[in-house]
Amino acid sequence: MQLIVNILVLAAIYALISCGYVLVYRVSRVLNLAHGELMMLGGYMLIVTAATISSNPIAAIAGALVLSLMVGGLVYVFLMRKMTGEMVLAAVLATVALGILLRGLVILFWSAQIQYPAQTLALSNPTLNLPGGASISFYSAMLIVATVVVYSTLFAFLRFGSWGIRMRAAGQSPLLAAQRGINLHGVYALAWGLSTLTGSLAGILIALDSGLSQTIVMIGLKAFPAALVGGLDSLVGALAGSLIVAAAEVLMIHYVDPLLADVVPFLVLIGMLVVRPWGLFGTREALDRV
Template identity: 35%
Template sequence: MIRAIWRPACSIVLIEFLQQLVSGAAAGCVYAMVALGFVLIFKATGIVNFAQGELMMVGAFFGLTCVDIFHLPYWIGAILAVAAMAVFGMLLNRVLLRPLAGQSTLAIIMVTLGMSILLRASASVIWGPETVAFDSPFSRKSVTLAGLVLSQEHVAIIVATSLLVAGLFGFFRFTRIGIAMQATSENQLAAYYMGIPVRSIHALTWGIGAATAGIAGIMLAPVAFVHVNMGYLGLKAFPAAVLGGFGSIPGAIVGGLIIGIAESLAVLYLPEGFNNVAAYILLLLVLTLRPEGLFGVHTARRV
């Protein structure tokens, strides 16, 4: 930053770039969290959950209810909302998806699509169709970091995502149940043979997937407001998951970040309108060059 004194023009460009990069990374983190829940559920249960974005929306409304309606302190309300989301995810699994075990993929996809419409409609009935502001302790505050002026909300999103990813990594790497979850997603039949309670594992996965979406919703709410259609953001999480290689957890995170940053830089450097399609152009490019996605692997089985 010392060079800024001598070459102000250059540094403004640089700072502009860096600030846009951070806000893009923050948006990317939200995509990443939604994509992460998506990939977790897909890997464990084989279900493509098109309602993941709507789960994020419900999470935001849960947070809003806890903090602004029940007047709980922000952090307690947020934690309560995330826990409620975990229970809600397990409930969806138990009531709507477990009875469908063994049905065709298409039937299950239709159910998750129907679930997304149902969640949107129910949210509209319960909380109303208005757009609501939901302030967090970080709202409208900024932090100055080496000459960069960053929104605290953006920084909070990035920090929260990092913590969540680190937590999930530790869970899957080191705990008995985390390893059992990975094993179940790799070979469900073998998991049955080992006596692993596969149905409970599926329930737990839905709990984690919905809680992750809930965290994304609560973190996004102060930036983008809470409304019934905020779940459409899930449409960006989908390319994020595909970009990273559908079914890869690190891929979902990197994919989300890339899409968030690309969109944000498109605002700065490309003609107006490009930011909306940047995600999809990038997706087309990557899939042309590397059809299995960035982190995807060709799975070969020895028989």
């Protein structure tokens, strides 16, 4: 029972992070390797808002989310917009460089020490007992709730929202979308903003649950296989991929070797690339050259 709970929590973490990869990739065909760092930045935004705006947890978290939405938009406006039309590799490397820059800045401003925003906000993290002898911490449960909320909102938004439809259109054919009067830069900026927002939400909840340091970047990177296993341009796929990767990881740690934790997602990824490179639910596409 505890195993299932662990799998669900880890899957929720991966799903919440990997929808950011999917959003950006689906709309602009860019692989954002700085997503882990942007997620970490979300956690630190909470520290900022908790210190400046309000010590009310809800207000602080909302403030941090708004800030990260803006950060995502700014990343597009000041960096990724310059990379449109460049080679795919150049755009990916720009995100890698952005990641390094963010990591340096975070250490510079907040030091490499682990921080506990939950203490600053005077929040406790009670353990909830579930039937079947399993237990779950409050914020882990919140992670699952947040994943459900975020995914249903995203589905509804992409299906019915006018900006959501514009995003899908831009993802299908940027040229036609632009000719229909869709503001491509606006759509791309929104995709980056939303992706950073959902990533930050994951970062904030992880930070509240178990503290915040630079190591959570690795969690962000491990969520990437989840996105790819499901198919980089499919939200349903991201959910399925997260479940698969999380299940593989938790089971391997439990039954084989805890040291495997950082490798399992990538082993799953390699397996998937061999069998079905475009993922479970992804669209098969002509892939670009370097």
